[in-house]
Amino acid sequence: MTEAFEISGVPSEGGVLIVVDHASSHVPDDIDLGISPQYQQDHIAYDPGIAPIARLMTEHGGYLAILSTASRLIVDLNRYPDEAAVIVECSDGVEIPGNHLSAEGRQARLDRFFTPYHNRVAALIADLKPVLVASLHSFSPTLRSKPEMQRPWDMGIMYNQHQTAPRLALQFLGEEDGLIIGDQLPYSGKDLNATMNRQCEAIGQPYIGVEVRQDLIREEAGQRRFADILLRSCDKIRTALA
Template structure:
């Protein structure tokens, strides 16, 4: 057991691993972020719906889920370790005063959460190589700091390795969805976990961003879990 991550199901050789860096809004009792409690239920603190979708996907044969165990405001696992945003002092216009840490406290936060998370993920993928890694996130329909709406139902993100993306995009479009190719943002900019554990190792991966209002309720979570499990299996077969 670790406070940095949770594994749901049993990762198997040649299976599919659903990785959700921002699955939790948990803040340990000994950490005070200095924010209003209701912010922990918003997108700045957690990728709404992904924990539930990942857990449902892990009920499928051959699929397991690896999920972050603390809020992205405590430690953002999908950032490069050397960047200050790994412990954010602000997010979407909200200050996080409890994260104004000195060097020693910042280093302690990394040692407690960031490194155990990535060490465990790296070890898992080394011990049980996967046919496909599915990086699962959700995005808000509209940022508080922007007036621009985000109409896409789902986005597909990647950096240099677009093997899985090229297969998945038409499959998602065939479901009647509005699919963003490198939208609502680019995987060339926001892909730290997959850069480290997939691209750097030549492992096939698929970066998925689901619009959070579509998976903020049980019916949507079940619908998307079924859809993504089915499509991920098809991608894994075609990419092998």
């Protein structure tokens, strides 16, 4: 584990690489965000439930994961480095005073957390040549700032231009009993896909973006259920792509 990322699983060529941009709610001791402690365990700080799913998946051969080790309130790894929201000043109605930084302060955050993480993702893809990259996230069923917006899907599949693997994912997940699957929901991968755009779209690397609803995976039983679902689907996609 480093300050920016941790690796779970055993590296192997031609497998599945899992990328978890918002795995951790950790805020380093030397950074004061100026927010109530309750928000450090809120969905604005990380993607609840998704890191355990990634780790469960890497208990199986052919699966390796890279997970962030700092809160998305420190730096949002699924943004572009020159985007204002890479260090967010307000999230779902919560002001983040400690993120009102100078240009030098912003660059220091990027150098400390963003760049090492993305460099390692790129190196893993180059070295391991995975058949599939799975970018895992979780989403809140409701937002404080938009309480009228309901997100009833169990899982969503995101993508941008490269659609072969996502179409397979939608097909295979559709075979799972009782799952409500969103195609480009709860939002579109054409709008919010920075990590996969940079790391996969740019080089033609097959990938899927996955969003799982947070209230379904806060407990171990739900995490194991969705880890198993994703393993089955990723194994089928890997076979279809080979």
